[in-house]
Amino acid sequence: MNNHYNHNGRRWYGYGLPYVKEKPLPGHLIVIESTDGVGRSTQIELLRPWLELEGFAVSNTGWTRSPLLSATINEAKAGHQLTVTTFSLLYAADFADRLEHEILPALQAGFIVIADRYMYTAFARNTVMGADPAWSRELFQMALIPDLVFYLDIEVETLVPRVVQGKGMDYWESGMHLALDTDIFESFKRYQRRIIEEYKRMVDEFGFITINARGSIDEIQTELRRHILDHLRTARGLKENASPEDEFE
């Protein structure tokens, strides 16, 4: 019961954090992955109040938002001095900082942690930038295995009009740092196509739950909630001494 029940005893992706004492993690880690412009944040904003109504405390964490490194990453991006290696290492450092200071404490306290992107974002981006995929994965051996990983699936053709009509194409999301094309529109398509390819490869490697992101916001949300409820019910069912009135509806 103290173990993360659904991992067959395995909690960590690799070596974990050898210097940290293993503690029970009664919370749940739910990850939402997708490329840019798919509506990930909107979905997360909708999940939170729903879960809170169901009686769960919710904590959010987002990519490159660590207090230790977010400023450094932004500065470095502005200065164009990053290489694929330093990029990858900075992502890993940002992730480790949030893992140890936000995610693990929240899970210990029994929160549902919703992660807006997780290590898979690094795997996709690093690989597209030219890093060895095996090396990228090794960097993240400290990672906790999430309970659920949703992949919001969309193809470039559907993505392009959404982004153009939405917040527009930015330098990094268009992969301009890779010099794929001098035209930002073309570069965006080529870069995002490659990123999406990498995500698709990871569906089996990591057992993502693929959600069709071409649907409406409501459709996607319903789908997410269905999977999350299933998971939470199973988790409750597996707990010892779970009383019937614990069932939530």
Place this chain on the structure above:
Amino acid sequence: MSSNNENGFETGVGVNSDPAAEIGHAGAHRAISDSLAKQSLLKSPHPFPGRLIAVEGIDGSGKSTQLQLLARWLRARGYPVHFTEWNSSRLVRNAMRRGKRKNLLTPTTFSLLHAVDFADRFTYQILPPLKGGMIVLADRYVYTAFARDVARGVHPGWVRSVYNFALRPDLTIYFRVPIEVSLERLLAGRAKLKYHEAGMDVGLSVEPVESFRLFQSRVLEIYDELTLEYGLRIIQATGEIPNQQRVIRKMVQEVLRGYDRQPASGDDEQSLQP
């Protein structure tokens, strides 16, 4: 590091025999096998015309002093020298300062920030001069991470993976010194030991000098193992400074055998100043 995404991908880290791979989505995360034995650039000579010479050892071992003397000697003999020092890149300076001051660093982030520093210097300060036929002098190299970060508690296999892009130096000299000697030198030079240098973050003792003893003893033990694993050359760092320098210059001469001396390109003096 391979830039070939297509081919690189198939050689991933999956271990298919993992029983967890059978159950459900979360179980699909295949275990990463111990990558210690994997092809390591640190185990074979680099192909470039320059020379890479590194010094290693705990604080107060005298390695920096000896490296400066070596640099003077090499430059006086007309060799093009480039000097680079651990934890000196501007890229992570602010994060490192903030992390240390506010005590935000964990063993893992401490390790990764130093890896960013190293990777940045490797790209801009080590590789190009090495390719251009210069003599690169490195004050600390990846072995510092292998020793210190593991003493802080990270997995030895993980930290080796992190640095798997690093090239093997032509010569790495390890300055072996007893704890008491290093302590004496440090305390004579400045009144207080630095927080992380003393390993205070590890929590072995609340008393800095005692913490330094305990933490750096661990580091020394690991260094001894590293000398075997990576063939580091040992200097007994308790000897007279000129005697040590004589031994070092002899080691360097061996490494310079066959070196195709490039014309010393202009004024490289400033690269020696930290």
